[in-house]
Every structure is written in structure tokens, then in C-alpha cells.
Amino acid sequence: MGKSYHTIAFYPERCDGCGDCVKACSRAKSGTQDPVHSRIQVARDPGGASFGLALCRQCGEPQCVMNCPAGALKKDEETGIVRLDDTNCVGCHLCTLACGYGGITYNSETGQLMKCDMCGGDPVCVKSCRAGALELKTGADLYNAWGDYEDLFVPGISACLGCNSELLIRHTLRRVGPNTVVATPPGCIAGVGAVGYNGLTATKTPVFHPLLTNTASMLAGARRYYNRIGRDVTMLAFAGDGGAADVGFQSLSGAAERGEQMIFICVDNEGYMNTGVQRSSTTPFGAWTSTTPVGTVLRGKTRDAKPLPVIMMMHNCEYVATASTAFMQDYYEKLEKAIIAAKRGMAYIHVFSPCPTGWRFLPSQLIEVGRKAVESNMVPLWEYDHRESRLRFTHPVQNPLPVTQYLRLIGKYRHLSQEQIDRIQKVAEAGIRMLRHFSDEKDERSAAV
Amino acid sequence: MSRTKYLIIGSSHAGLSAAEAIRLYDQDGALTMISAEKAYPYSPTILPYVVSGKVHEDRIFLRDQAWFDKRNIRFLNGATVTGVHAEKKSVSLESGREMSYEKLLIATGAEPELPPVAGLKECPHYKLRTVDDAINIRGALKKGGSAIVLGGGLIGMHAAENMARAGLKVTVVEMLRQVLPGYFDPQAAGLIQKVFTENGVKILTGNPATNVTSAHGACAVSLRNGLDLSAHVLLVAAGVRPRISFLAGSPVGTDAGILVDERMRTSAQDIWAAGDVAQAGSFLGPEKILNGIVPDAVEQGRIAGMDMAGDPSLKPYSGGIAMNTYSFFGNRSFSVGLSLAEASEEDLEVDTIYSPAGLKYQKLVFREDRLIGASAINAALDPGVICQTIRRKVQMGEMKRGFAASPLEYGRLFMSRLWR
Structure with a gap:
């Protein structure tokens, strides 16, 4: 119980109704192109150009299975695929009544019911879709693997509704593991209970509360002590953008320059969220905060954000990466590398952390905000490995969305003028151009020239 | 304890x-x-x-x-x-x-409920509710001969078909004027009845049995209109x-x-x-x-x-809807919701395709722009999608005409949108 599975996702806005998926399915299942044999069907709206899909969703609690009086339908606990056993099926068709997706259909040629079996894990419909409207989502493998790691953060903490930090700290600690000393300077993560109250902590590893200014130096000292007594313990900092980019910067810069062994995670929520939403040096241009108010003269922040991850790259850290909880698979891969790099020196990960409370958006939109930030190139995902001396985009965006698609999700940008939006768009484009100078892409291009 | x-x-x-x-x-x-x-x-x-x-x-x-x-x-x-x-x-x-x-x-x-027919209790008969019942009937079929089925509901009709396939001479006695009442209107039931008749099953409707007696390993059934029937096997399927x-x-x-x-x-x-x-x-x-x-x-x-x-994610029951799928002699049918409604009823609109030659039937019942019932024989429809169209109270608006003409396509379109 509790396992996740691969799924076929459908993006109707990309579907052009070409019907290649239907043909591919028919060919795979019957050797003909007759759509009568296809387990996937496209529904057309003759009035418009929109399309719908009738396909088995391989439900978590499949109604067809529960309604089958013959025991002919079963959900495979390993693969999650709902299987129809023709030898047990009596043809009562109750499953077709139970399924609201058109996922089990009657084949008038064979006289039998049929349903998608995901081609054993490599569905031909997905491979045939040139428009990219069908995707095989395999993220479940990772969730299954992560589910085996221990959650080292207790339930019942006092984070705001929809807080990104809770998601981040739980996943990070799962992967980094219990052999860790955690430092959380003043900021949201300490504030929600990570360092605790009255002698009780929410973190099931040793945790301490350095000053806002000295997180990296205190962790450096702790690591040096463990090195001296011969114990390999991971040092892990969760600092906000204030504790990393502003007043915490000198100790971070010093520790990076000295090559202190630690994973330093900057939880960048673009301001001082737990003290009343003040601006920081990573608050982007135009953003409302309580110290960059919106009035008749001031229209949000007047300066651009400090590109801290690039600055850390220039410190010759062993490993530097940007990450987002909207791209968990990417984040886990980066954590793996950071764990190893932190044995040699500093691994710095800059995590984009949207804040529903301080940025003014609905908690339910957290992941969507994270996605749009990446897809509009506001927050490019990349990593830098010191041994290769080059930057690599981990989620390159071919056709970036206009930044407005990201900005309009967030209340702190509600007041923006067209002029301000244009500038934000330019800053995003310039940011990508700068990163390309450090990336593989640039090498290839200059080689071509 | x-x-x-x-x-x-x-x-x-x-x-x-x-x-x-x-x-x-x-x-x-x-x-x-x-x-x-x-x-x-x-x-x-x-x-x-x-x-x-x-x-x-x-x-x-x-x-x-x-x-x-x-x-x-x-x-x-x-x-x-x-x-x-x-x-x-x-x-x-x-x-x-x-x-x-x-x-x-x-x-x-x-x-199973025993209908109030004189002599029925005393007369040996079969019913079909447990696996032992089913094995007993299957045994009786092997002997061949003839059978009477009391009740033309789903269980009775299913059993009648199987007995006919096993080579028995079968008569179904239904006291109402049509078989499968509750699921199909007289027109649809007539089509189903026709298929049974063509396959050698005699169907007598509109006449309840009044008396049952047994003699010499057979049973005799008298109907209200005076007709007397007799058979080797008597199956009572008059409801539960x-x-x-x-x-x-x-x-x-x-x-x-x-x-x-x-x-x-x-x-x-x-x-x-x-x-x-x-x-x-x-x-x-x-x-x-x-x-x-x-x-x-x-x-x-x-x-x-x-x-x-005590699961807090419980959503209260939204109410039962009559529905069923029914396959007979290689044909498919289903019915859901107010499938018996007539167009003459106030504020209802009924859209019917009736093709006795092609053995096809499709009936959609609307209240304003919402579907509230449907029944079909050999029609290309997703029964589950039709059910959800009713249960989710899909307001079809201008797409109602399109849905009535092509419920398969439009039904899938509605559902695909709702599930995003």
C-alpha cells in the first residue's frame, strides 16, 4: 500500500487531434490501423478546436475493479496497471458502467472489452505523439524510493499554510539522512519549530541556532571538530536569503573561500518573511515588500536582486546549484551531488522558495508558482561543478513563457506598470544570457563560430 | 465472548x-x-x-x-x-x-422473494441467489426438457437465456405488461423480447401466475387468463x-x-x-x-x-441512481436514471433513436440542458461516462444538441474537461 506508479499525462492544449496515438495503439494491439481496436480515443469538439481523451487512468482506487463481479479486473500492486483478465471476464459490462473515463470499452469487432495496459510500461501512444500532448510520467519511481527514507522532521509544526520551507526541509533531511548536524539561523525555518521551544526540537537530528551572521563559520567549526575526532558527519545549513545574501554573507563567503566542508542551503523567499516581509538583497525589482511599499512615488523595489548563486560559483565552491521544490526530481539529483561534494568542500544550493504569506498568493498555488518561475526563466535551474569548471542547465527552457505568466500569479507584483514588467523581462533574459557564458551551450556555439 | x-x-x-x-x-x-x-x-x-x-x-x-x-x-x-x-x-x-x-x-x-402464488411454497422450485442455487440449476439443465421462469427481471431473463442455450424449452412469465420493468421502457423491452422470441424463448407478459401444482416430476402453472403451462424445471425469479x-x-x-x-x-x-x-x-x-x-x-x-x-475525507452519499448493464444473446444494453420517462411528462425532453431492423435503441432524457436518464441497446456509448454526466449535473448549454446527436464523442469531451 502507498506505492506510486507511472502515469500517462494528457495536455489538451498541446493536442492537435492528429490521431496518431489511436493508430499506434491499434497497430500495437491488433496489427491494424482500425481505430476500433484502440484503447485510447480522442474526443473532438466539432464547434471548437479542443480535444478530450478517453483512456484508462489506472486509478488508485479503481471503480472497475471494485464493481467486477467476476474478479476479472485487478490492480497490479507492483506496476499499478489495472489488468483485465479475458479468461475470467463474463461480459457483464458492469465495469463500463463504473468507469467515468471511458477507460474500458467494448470492441465491436472482437465482441470483447478492452482497456489500456500501458504496453507493459513503455506505451506506444506516448511515443507516437509528436505534439507532446501525451507524456509518460515516471516520477513515481523517485517517490517510491524517497518514501523509504526516514522523515526526520516531526509533524505538527507552526509553518504558514502552504509553506515551501516545510516541503523543503522534509525532503532535504530525508535524503541527507540522520548523520547530520543542522544549523538554522534566525529565519522561517528556525521560526516554524526546527530548533524548537522549551528544549524540544522538531528536527530528529542534532540542530542548533547560530546567529544570523555566523552560520557558515559555526558549521565550519563543528565540522573541523568532527574531522579531528575522526567522524564523518554532514554539516547542513538552512539559511534564508537574509542569513546568506545579506548579513550572513561574510561568514558564508569566508567559509566558501576556505573550502569548509558543508552543504549550505539558501532558502530564498526573496525577503525577510518571518519578521514582517521586509526587502532583502535578493528581493527582485518591482516587488512589493513592507519596506519597498507601493504608493504614488515608490512602486515596489527599485533595485535588482543580487545573483547570489552566481556569486557563490565565483567562490570556487565544490558544487553550486539552483533548485526549486516544483522540480523535486532535479532537486534530489542535486542533493546527491552536494552530499558527495560536501566531503571535499562547500556545496551551495540556492532554493527558490515562494512564500504564500509574504508574496500574496494562495497556498494551493505554491507549486504552480515554482513551475512558472522556471518556465519563464525567472529562476533558471542549473548546476556548477568546480572540477569541470562549467555550468550546466538542468532544466533548459526552449520556449520560455513571458514573465507576465509568472508575475500575475503573485500579489506582490500586482501593481506593476508595463514599464516595470518590460524591465523584469529584460532582467530575466539578461540573466540567462549571462549564465550561458558559463555553460556548455556557449562552448558549443563558440566552437561552431 | x-x-x-x-x-x-x-x-x-x-x-x-x-x-x-x-x-x-x-x-x-x-x-x-x-x-x-x-x-x-x-x-x-x-x-x-x-x-x-x-x-x-x-x-x-x-x-x-x-x-x-x-x-x-x-x-x-x-x-x-x-x-x-x-x-x-x-x-x-x-x-x-x-x-x-x-x-x-x-x-x-x-x-429471493416468493410471490404470493397458491401452491408455490409446496411445489419444488429453484431460485438463484447463492452459488449452491446456481450449481443446482445447472444440474437440472443437464436433464434437458422444459422450464418455466416466474419473473422477467434481470435474473429471470439471464437464467432464461442460459436455459435456452442449454437446450431447454423455456417460458418466461411476467405479470407486468413488459419484461425488465424499471430499466427499459416498453419500446426497448419490446426489442429485447423480440430477440428472446427469435431464440426460442416464449415470453408471456401481463398475466400473473395464480396457481402452481406439482405432479410426476413436473410442475404445472396456471395463469390468470386461464392458460396452463407445465415444465420440468420451475425457477422463481420474482424479485428480491x-x-x-x-x-x-x-x-x-x-x-x-x-x-x-x-x-x-x-x-x-x-x-x-x-x-x-x-x-x-x-x-x-x-x-x-x-x-x-x-x-x-x-x-x-x-x-x-x-x-x-472516522475518515475525515468522507463525502456524504449523493443518492442512488438506478442503473444496470445487460447483455443478451450477444447484444448489449444499459440503462441509467430516469430512463422510463416519456416526452409527454412536464419539463422533460426525450431524444430517441429506434431502429428495430438494426436492433438499435438509444434514448436520452433531459431536464433543461442536463441529462437525467438514458437507455440504450447496441449503441456506441460509454455507460460510465453517461452516468457521470448525470451525477455531475453537467450543464450542456449549447452543446446539448451535439450531445444528443453524438453522445459518445460529447460525453467523453465533457468528462475529459471535468477531470482536469
Whole structure:
């Protein structure tokens, strides 16, 4: 119980109704192109150009299975695929009544019911879709693997509704593991209970509360002590953008320059969220905060954000990466590398952390905000490995969305003028151009020239 | 006295669905499922296919011991509950044992009802509700000869078809003017009747049996219009009634079945009911109805299980809708909701395609721009999508005409959009 599975996702806005998926399915299942044999069907709206899909969703609690009086339908606990056993099926068709997706259909040629079996894990419909409207989502493998790691953060903490930090700290600690000393300077993560109250902590590893200014130096000292007594313990900092980019910067810069062994995670929520939403040096241009108010003269922040991850790259850290909880698979891969790099020196990960409370958006939109930030190139995902001396985009965006698609999700940008939006768009484009100078892409291009 | 936290009486669709719902929320609470039969859980719906031999009785089971073991459920088979003692929260079994519970689900299903026909009780006859019944009928078919089926409902028609396929000369006696009342209107039922007649099954409607006698290994049935029939096999399939006699003297409130609210709670504290035994709210009207169908048993069982376990994600029951699928002599049909409604009824619009030659029928019943009922024979439709169109009260607006012309395509389009 509790396992996740691969799924076929459908993006109707990309579907052009070409019907290649239907043909591919028919060919795979019957050797003909007759759509009568296809387990996937496209529904057309003759009035418009929109399309719908009738396909088995391989439900978590499949109604067809529960309604089958013959025991002919079963959900495979390993693969999650709902299987129809023709030898047990009596043809009562109750499953077709139970399924609201058109996922089990009657084949008038064979006289039998049929349903998608995901081609054993490599569905031909997905491979045939040139428009990219069908995707095989395999993220479940990772969730299954992560589910085996221990959650080292207790339930019942006092984070705001929809807080990104809770998601981040739980996943990070799962992967980094219990052999860790955690430092959380003043900021949201300490504030929600990570360092605790009255002698009780929410973190099931040793945790301490350095000053806002000295997180990296205190962790450096702790690591040096463990090195001296011969114990390999991971040092892990969760600092906000204030504790990393502003007043915490000198100790971070010093520790990076000295090559202190630690994973330093900057939880960048673009301001001082737990003290009343003040601006920081990573608050982007135009953003409302309580110290960059919106009035008749001031229209949000007047300066651009400090590109801290690039600055850390220039410190010759062993490993530097940007990450987002909207791209968990990417984040886990980066954590793996950071764990190893932190044995040699500093691994710095800059995590984009949207804040529903301080940025003014609905908690339910957290992941969507994270996605749009990446897809509009506001927050490019990349990593830098010191041994290769080059930057690599981990989620390159071919056709970036206009930044407005990201900005309009967030209340702190509600007041923006067209002029301000244009500038934000330019800053995003310039940011990508700068990163390309450090990336593989640039090498290839200059080689071509 | 043995104890259990959750006690489920009955092991068919409702009971199993409840057990799964409980275990999704409470993996540890002691859970006991009692079945009156020796067999592992099976569905009464499968029995006509056991009669026909399409499926062997060894292969009909919905769950095995491993399923119970994995979920830490105690399966007590061959145990009949004879009484419920709500005040001391226990049930007594036929064996004389008593078992106490914290939460009780009654999912005992229904049993065949004997119509008030003179002499029927005394005359040897078959019924079809348990696997033993099915094996008995199958044995009788081997001898060949002729059969009379009392009742032209789903069970009767299924059995009649199987008997005819086995080579018997079959007559169906239905007291109403058409077969399959409740699911199909006279026009659709006429088409179905025609197929039966063409396959050698005689169907007599509009005349109830008045008297039954047995003589020399055969039975004789007299109808109200004076017609006398006789056959070697008599199958009584004149409907079912909730199995509630063991509740006599208990505070569990009943009407035709056990009355339940939208969480499947009965009038008695800590007692729930679900499935064919329950009389629950209707989706289409204010009354409480018996809706003895598999999809409702599954849904009611799930709700009861969630409520018993205290699962906070429970959404109250939205009411039962009559629905069924029915296959006969290689043809497919289904019916859902107010499929009997006539166009003459106030504020209803009915869209019908009737093609006796092609043996096709399709009827869609609308109230304003919402679908509220449908029935079809050999029509290309997704029954489940049609059901959800009704249940989700899809307002079709301008797309109603398109839906009426092409319900397969439009139904899928509506659903695909709703599920995003």
C-alpha cells in the first residue's frame, strides 16, 4: 500500500487531434490501423478546436475493479496497471458502467472489452505523439524510493499554510539522512519549530541556532571538530536569503573561500518573511515588500536582486546549484551531488522558495508558482561543478513563457506598470544570457563560430 | 465472548468495499467479516454465468485468504448472524456464540422473494441467489426438457437465456405488461423480447401466475387468463427483498430495507448498513429507495467504511441512481436514471433513436440542458461516462444538441474537461 506508479499525462492544449496515438495503439494491439481496436480515443469538439481523451487512468482506487463481479479486473500492486483478465471476464459490462473515463470499452469487432495496459510500461501512444500532448510520467519511481527514507522532521509544526520551507526541509533531511548536524539561523525555518521551544526540537537530528551572521563559520567549526575526532558527519545549513545574501554573507563567503566542508542551503523567499516581509538583497525589482511599499512615488523595489548563486560559483565552491521544490526530481539529483561534494568542500544550493504569506498568493498555488518561475526563466535551474569548471542547465527552457505568466500569479507584483514588467523581462533574459557564458551551450556555439 | 472493533456482516461488494475503506484509514483496528456461506467472497451477479457454465464456480471468488491475511482481517465463514443486540453492542450467531463490536456494518444483501402464488411454497422450485442455487440449476439443465421462469427481471431473463442455450424449452412469465420493468421502457423491452422470441424463448407478459401444482416430476402453472403451462424445471425469479429478518426486536429502523442516512448510519447507535439491504437516499428524488445494484453497493460500502473508521475525507452519499448493464444473446444494453420517462411528462425532453431492423435503441432524457436518464441497446456509448454526466449535473448549454446527436464523442469531451 502507498506505492506510486507511472502515469500517462494528457495536455489538451498541446493536442492537435492528429490521431496518431489511436493508430499506434491499434497497430500495437491488433496489427491494424482500425481505430476500433484502440484503447485510447480522442474526443473532438466539432464547434471548437479542443480535444478530450478517453483512456484508462489506472486509478488508485479503481471503480472497475471494485464493481467486477467476476474478479476479472485487478490492480497490479507492483506496476499499478489495472489488468483485465479475458479468461475470467463474463461480459457483464458492469465495469463500463463504473468507469467515468471511458477507460474500458467494448470492441465491436472482437465482441470483447478492452482497456489500456500501458504496453507493459513503455506505451506506444506516448511515443507516437509528436505534439507532446501525451507524456509518460515516471516520477513515481523517485517517490517510491524517497518514501523509504526516514522523515526526520516531526509533524505538527507552526509553518504558514502552504509553506515551501516545510516541503523543503522534509525532503532535504530525508535524503541527507540522520548523520547530520543542522544549523538554522534566525529565519522561517528556525521560526516554524526546527530548533524548537522549551528544549524540544522538531528536527530528529542534532540542530542548533547560530546567529544570523555566523552560520557558515559555526558549521565550519563543528565540522573541523568532527574531522579531528575522526567522524564523518554532514554539516547542513538552512539559511534564508537574509542569513546568506545579506548579513550572513561574510561568514558564508569566508567559509566558501576556505573550502569548509558543508552543504549550505539558501532558502530564498526573496525577503525577510518571518519578521514582517521586509526587502532583502535578493528581493527582485518591482516587488512589493513592507519596506519597498507601493504608493504614488515608490512602486515596489527599485533595485535588482543580487545573483547570489552566481556569486557563490565565483567562490570556487565544490558544487553550486539552483533548485526549486516544483522540480523535486532535479532537486534530489542535486542533493546527491552536494552530499558527495560536501566531503571535499562547500556545496551551495540556492532554493527558490515562494512564500504564500509574504508574496500574496494562495497556498494551493505554491507549486504552480515554482513551475512558472522556471518556465519563464525567472529562476533558471542549473548546476556548477568546480572540477569541470562549467555550468550546466538542468532544466533548459526552449520556449520560455513571458514573465507576465509568472508575475500575475503573485500579489506582490500586482501593481506593476508595463514599464516595470518590460524591465523584469529584460532582467530575466539578461540573466540567462549571462549564465550561458558559463555553460556548455556557449562552448558549443563558440566552437561552431 | 469474542471482541472486534469493526464487525461486517456480509462479504459481497458492500462488505468488501467497506473493509477496504476502513483499512485505508485504520490499518490496526480489529476487523472481522462474517459470511453466512462457506465460500470465499463472491458476487450474486456472477451466478447466471455459473449456471451457463461460462465460468466455473471455483473461479468466481473476489478475494482469497491472502487478501484477508495481508490486511489483517478475520474472515469468519459459514456463520449466520441470528440477532443484533444494539444495547450491549453484540451479535449472536447460529452456533450460539456471541461477538461484541464497537462498530457494526450490516451488509447482508437480499434474498429471493416468493410471490404470493397458491401452491408455490409446496411445489419444488429453484431460485438463484447463492452459488449452491446456481450449481443446482445447472444440474437440472443437464436433464434437458422444459422450464418455466416466474419473473422477467434481470435474473429471470439471464437464467432464461442460459436455459435456452442449454437446450431447454423455456417460458418466461411476467405479470407486468413488459419484461425488465424499471430499466427499459416498453419500446426497448419490446426489442429485447423480440430477440428472446427469435431464440426460442416464449415470453408471456401481463398475466400473473395464480396457481402452481406439482405432479410426476413436473410442475404445472396456471395463469390468470386461464392458460396452463407445465415444465420440468420451475425457477422463481420474482424479485428480491433485503435480508433483515434477523433484526427483529432490535432498534435498527427498517422500512422495506434498513433505513440509512447519507453516511449509511442506521437509526441505532454505531450500526451502519450498506448494499442491497439498505434503503438510502435517491439522487433524483426525496424518497429513500432500495437500489440493489453493484455500483451502489460498492459506493455505499465505501462510505460506511470511511464513516466507521472516522475518515475525515468522507463525502456524504449523493443518492442512488438506478442503473444496470445487460447483455443478451450477444447484444448489449444499459440503462441509467430516469430512463422510463416519456416526452409527454412536464419539463422533460426525450431524444430517441429506434431502429428495430438494426436492433438499435438509444434514448436520452433531459431536464433543461442536463441529462437525467438514458437507455440504450447496441449503441456506441460509454455507460460510465453517461452516468457521470448525470451525477455531475453537467450543464450542456449549447452543446446539448451535439450531445444528443453524438453522445459518445460529447460525453467523453465533457468528462475529459471535468477531470482536469
